[in-house]
Amino acid sequence: MARQRDSADYKGPVRRVLIAMLLLALAALFLIWRIDSPRVERFRAAFIDRVVPNFDWAMVPVTKLSGMVEGFQSYANLYEQNQDLRRELQQMKAWKEAAVQLEQQNAKLLAQNQVRLDPKLTTVSGVVLADAGSPFRQSVLLNVGARDGIVDGWATTDGLGLVGRISGVGQTTSRVLLLTDTSSRIPVTIQPSGQKAMLVGDNSAAPPIDFLESPDEVRPGDRVVSSGDGGVFPAGLLVGQVAQGTDRRLRVRLSADYQRLEFLRVLRSHPAEQITEPGVLIPPPLPPLLMQEPEGLQLDGGANG
Structure with a gap:
């Protein structure tokens, strides 16, 4: 129990010393990075040449992640373009069908002049x-x-x-x-x-x-x-x-x-009109006066008689 207490007593001061040393190192690095001096500039260049190439393995996940983000953005752009092309294709189909119908209607009208078309729906x-x-x-x-x-x-x-x-x-x-x-x-x-x-x-x-x-x-x-x-x-x-x-x-x-x-x-749509009466297709019967034969005109049978 005494040993555990002694180790616990040492952990606090050691942690504080390490944190203080880390802060001092970061402050020194910041100062060195901000000092405008030729010697310090050469030191910074040498430090970068020595340390940065060894951290290529650490940049691989970042590079992959940025590539995935760019790929997702490209996919989103392609999806939007695909949707726009689908809408334009649908409009083109409608225009094509309208052109075909107008062409057929024009051909029928040229073949039958003065034809009466059905009323538009x-x-x-x-x-x-x-x-x-x-x-x-x-x-x-x-x-x-x-x-x-x-x-x-x-x-x-x-x-x-x-x-x-x-x-x-x-x-x-x-x-x-x-x-x-x-x-x-x-x-x-x-x-x-x-x-x-x-x-x-x-x-x-x-x-x-x-x-x-x-x-x-x-x-x-x-x-x-x-x-x-x-x-x-x-x-x-x-x-x-x-x-x-x-x-x-x-x-x-x-x-x-x-x-x-x-x-x-x-x-x-309106129901088609049904014709139930004969109308003028069957002529009315002739008046009795028109059905009588004029004088002087007789049938051959009566003349021979």
Whole structure:
């Protein structure tokens, strides 16, 4: 016990002496480093040449860490550039589709002069509030509803391609059933062959094509648009492009960007007018006076008689 007390008594003074010596050494080093003298300058240069090269191993972690920081900054810049390029590519796709539609419309107008075009569809834009989908049902919610005039069955697009149709309308919100949902069935037309088919959702990103009359006339890359049959969707809305899946089935690579559904446009579609009366296609019966034969004109049978 006495020895432990003696050692404990010595530890305090020794610690204080060492701290004082360290402070004196640091003060002397500071003074030597700050003295402006040729001899001291030569001493500093010799000290650096002798000591600094031996500390290369200590600089390796710092060098590696700075390289990692620079690499992370470069990766962040590349990610931002990639996002900008994705947005520009999406805009270019929209412009390309608009140019293709204008080219086709111009060709039809040149072929048929003075043709009356269908009235343009008006739209209601809405913000996607939440993804209301599940593994068995894929849909999204919009912040427009009955107060905005939304009606069940109207088509929705993201500005480029068809997204789905309204399936459930509330007072201030509405639900959009996506084309990828298993309960989605829409008639489509494949261009340029003009083949009619049915796009069937199967909860995958590329829904398959069923009920195709002549599959040999369809090639990957062909445009798929809504046919308008059955009055489900207006005709001519872009759906996507034909692609062949891993299961060798013909599928549709949707043009709508399902990964970034932020704003949707609801197309106001009006039911087609039904003609129930014959109108002027069937002429009215002639008056009795016009049905009488003029005098002096008789049929051959009466003259021979």
